[in-house]
Amino acid sequence: MRKTRNPSRTGKTQAKGSSAIGALPLCLGLISAATLPTAQAESPSATSESRNYNIAAQPLYSALSALAEQSGVQFVYNSELVRGIQSLGVSGQYSLEGALKHLLSGSGISYRFNDGNTVTLQKTTTLEPQSATTMPAVTVLGLAPGNTSDPYDKSYTVGNSTTATKTDTPIMETPASIQVITRTVMQDQQAYRLQDALKNVSGVQSYHPFGGDFENYVMRGFLQTMANYRNGIRIPFTKFDLANVERVEVLKGASAMLYGFSDPGGMISTTIKQPSATPYYSLEQRFGSYDFYRTEASATGPLSKEHGLNYRMDFSYLDAGSFRDNMGNDRIFFAPSLSWDVTPDTKLSLSYEHLEDNNAYDFGIPAIGNRLAQVPISRTYGGSPGMKNNTHNNLIDFRLDHRFSDRVKLNAGAVSSQYDKYWRSIYLSRVDETPGSTFGNVRRNAWFGPEKSESLTAWVNGTFEFETFGIKHKTLVGGEYYNNRMNYQVTDIRIGTINIFDPNVPTITAAQIGQFENAPYAYNIATEYTSKAFYLQDQLTLWNKLHVTGGFRYNWIDRYQYLSWNDDPYKQATRTDDLASPRVGIVYQPVDWLSLFGSFSESFGPAADYADGGNTLYQPFTATQFEGGLKTQFYDGKFTASMAYFDLERTQFFQDPTSDNIFKSVPVKGKSKGVEVDMQGQIYAGLSMIGSYAYTDATITSDVTTPANVGNRLPFAPVHQGNLWLKYDFSEGWLNGFSLGGGVYTAGRRYGDAANSYYDHAYARLDLMAAYRRKLGDTTLTTRVNINNVNDADYFAMRSRRSNLPAEPMTVMGSIKLEY
Incomplete structure (x- = not known):
């Protein structure tokens, strides 16, 4: 996106203090102080x-x-x-x-x-x-759906998306369910993690694998792999900092036709902010409960107006404690980028991202019987103050866009990402649930060692627009090369037994940490995944009302795995597969405000799951989805709504319940069908909303390891889930500049494993927000306070019988932001 005087900035910072209530008066005081009379410059x-x-x-x-x-x-x-x-x-x-x-x-x-000028x-x-x-x-010169690249835009909606088709297509003409969380929504809710944004999307639940070190989600009843997308490019083993994120797009259902190996429940892609020809600067400080501090800064503008050279820099620093004992997270993120308009038809873009993340491994709370263990949610069972996993992520992204004519366009690029982690983690084995003196006993284990991953994606797309016999075509022809290498060596040491009900959990000493770091490795694992693909898609428009999308992708896949468990002989496995992935969809738009759509699509996986103790790689399992529904838009596109029915079937992997090895997985086939409703936008002058509801009927249809699980619900996903967030911006009188908002987030019972052996109860959570915005000459000052989980709802992100992460209790977040 180009602007002639603004990029955008979201910021995050939070209120200090270990008490949410203690931070509230300070935050409210900041808002009050901002309302003092100040001379304002008149805007053109x-x-x-x-x-x-x-x-x-x-x-x-x-x-x-x-x-x-x-x-x-x-x-x-x-x-x-x-x-x-x-x-x-x-x-x-x-x-x-x-x-x-x-x-x-x-x-x-x-x-x-x-x-905002x-x-x-x-x-x-x-x-x-x-x-x-x-x-x-x-x-018609009426208001259009929001332009998310405008930092002063207040819209909760966008009109177009590229995620579902890899072409700039109106969402109303896209035969798929796609939800977009705009920067405005993320600002209003002070989101700084993906999970903060995704709570607004139907049918999405957080999972928090491996002690919360990765971002994993459950979509349409199925668990995703540990990879999300950045500008439509797969980035494995990473966390996304939202400092440079323009919006978050969620494409529901199977998407292998465009993206190859992918998760059938859907994909999550962040859209990154671009350099602008218009100078814009912002600085924000956030502070919050449990010693939460976050600073964000951004700057953009021209380096050379004459040569069309623009820059952008986004930065964030996080220092956060936790309501959990010995837990915390500190992070530094910066992302410079350049764009060069070589000619009016040619643009080059180059960006870099660096993330250094130090995060304490949180194994969570185990289950006892059919419920979560009744222990304080602050209690942890491993670690010591300052013992954290250390992660470095680096990413370089180069892109070329060229327009030969209004009807022929080319874009190509390459993205390289490197992930380097050192694990310092304590995890639990299975809890002794036998009545008697050993009830609640569990062995602790140390998991220490390095892990590395490198990925390279190179791609080229050509878009051709033409007509044949009155039928309009937008044809996409593309190719992609993807390679990922991952290896890790870790020590796995038993360090004694504790009782989960004993509040006096022994701290891991510095001497023990030194012992673990110097111990010989128990696991040595290396994997490589290579994919080469060609894809073709045609979007046809007939009579300006009927839109048909069809396409296929052909993949050549090579996989390699080399591993050793606990001094066993090394085991090697290789596999080569060819896969074709079709997709077809249709949209009928009888009037501008209504679209009816239906589609069929496929996906395939996994990438590196293995059988027979590592001697054999599983064949890629396919997933199929049928989807149909309707989309509406009102008030010149400022309010949108969609409803979709889906029927999805796939095989996925769960942790082997019979093994202490937390990386050993078993295949389980499931079927999910349901209805999802999403609404967002402006429903009245000054009143905006975003809301969703999901009914998900997800069941196990095949489990060769444990046949008794057939007919059980797939874990992690509730049958019913919903949310509603409302915000009102005052524009008149003494309240001019104030905003008030609030939302409710709720979900039903969720099971934690394929056996449905335990569950977490239903919950409903209330969030509130107040903000004040004021012009100070050429500068805009915004103060904001958010109170999340006001009612202190008690619920968990489900993972396994041994590991479930409690949700944050009531927290207060305050912020001060300057833009100019």
Whole structure:
């Protein structure tokens, strides 16, 4: 996205203190202080006084940059909108609106003046006349769905997405369920983790594998692998810091046709903020309960206006304690990026990300009988103050975009990511549940050692738009190469028995840590996964109402595994597979505000799961999905809603309940069907909402290891799940600038394993928010306070009988943010 005077920034920081209530008065005081009378500078507007403009004829994008510099406004638009368009310029005395009209004359582009000194540009929509003698053509200049790249935009909706098709396609014309969490939603809720954003999406539950060191989710009843997507590129073994994230897109269901090896429940992709030609800067400090501190800063603007060279820098620092004993997380993240408009039709982009994360391994709380153990949620069973896993993630992303013409476009790129971790972790074996003196006893184990992963993705896409016999085509032809190598060596040492009900849990000493770090490795594992793929997709439009999407992908996959368990002889396994993945979908849009859709799609996996003690790699298991539903949009696209029915079947892997090896897995086949409803946007002037409901009927249909599990519910996913968040922005009177919001998040009973041997009860959680925003000259000051889990709901992220993570109790988060 290009702007002529703004990128965006979300920020995160939180209130100090180990008590949520203790932080509340401070946060409210910050909001009150911000309301003190302050001189405000008047922003330019459409009706500003006439002034002299002198902008020569030139490419429209550079003419808009000149107008922004001379007028002081900020233009927000997609770079594709102006690519290849010449402007006649403007010279003489004009109002701002008059000058803008001259620059846009004949371009087919309309404009909208917003709050925050910004002007949004968009393609003019023309309604065809009903006949030659009745109604003339009408140009519609109404409000469009939000532009998420505008830092001052308050919208909860977007109109287009690329995740479902790899082309810029209106969501109303996409034959798939896709939800987009905008930056505005994340700001209002002070999200800084993926899980904070995804709580707004139907049918998604957090999983927190391996002590919370990875981000894993359950979607449509099925557990994802440890990989999410960045700008549509698979990034394994990583956490995403939201400091440079523009929005989060969730594509439901199987998606192998475009992305190859993927999870059938859906995929999660972050869209990253891009450099802007318009200077924009922000600084935010957050502070919160349990000694939570987070700082965010961002800067963007031109390095050379003459040569179209722009930069961006995003930064965050996190230092957080926890309500859990000996737990905590500190993190440094920075992400510089450059973009170069080589010509009006060619753009080069280069970005880098570095994340250093130190996180205490939290194995959670085990189950006893059919419930979670009745122990304080603050209690942990391993570790010591300062004992943390250390992770370094580095990523380099290069991209080329070129437009040969309005109908032929090319984009290509390469993404390299490196993951380097050192584990310092304590985990539990199975708890003794035999009545008697040993009831509650459990052995602790130390898991120490290095783990590394390297991934490379190279891709090229060509998009061709043409017509045949009145049928419009948007054809995508592409290819992708993906390689991932992972290896780790760890020691696995038994360190004695404790009782989970004894509050005096022995601390791991410095001498023990030194012993674990120098012990010989028990496990040595190396894996490699290589995929080469070709894909073809055609999006057809008939009569401007019927949209048909069809395509296929052909994959050549090579897998290799080399491992040793506890001094066993090394075991090697290799496997080569060829797989074809089809997809077809249809959308019928009888009126602008309603779409009916249906689709069939497939996915395949796993990547490196093995059988026979490591001697054999499992064959890739396929998943199939049928989906149908409807989508609606109202108020010029400012409010959207969707409802989908899905029927999904796949094989996935769960931890072997008969083994102490936490990495040993067994295959279980399941079937999931249900209904999902999602709504978001503005429902009244100043009143925005985002809400969802999911009914998920997910059951086990085959389990060769434990046939008695057939008919049980798939673990982790509730039958019923829902949420509703409302926010009101005051714009008049003495409350002008204030915002109030709140939301309820609820889920039914969730089982923790395939045997349905234990469960967590249903819960409902209440979150509240208050904010105040004020202009201070050219600077915008925002203060905000969020109280999460106001009612102190007690619930868990389910993982296994031995490991379940309690949710955070009531917490308070406050923030102060400056933008200019």
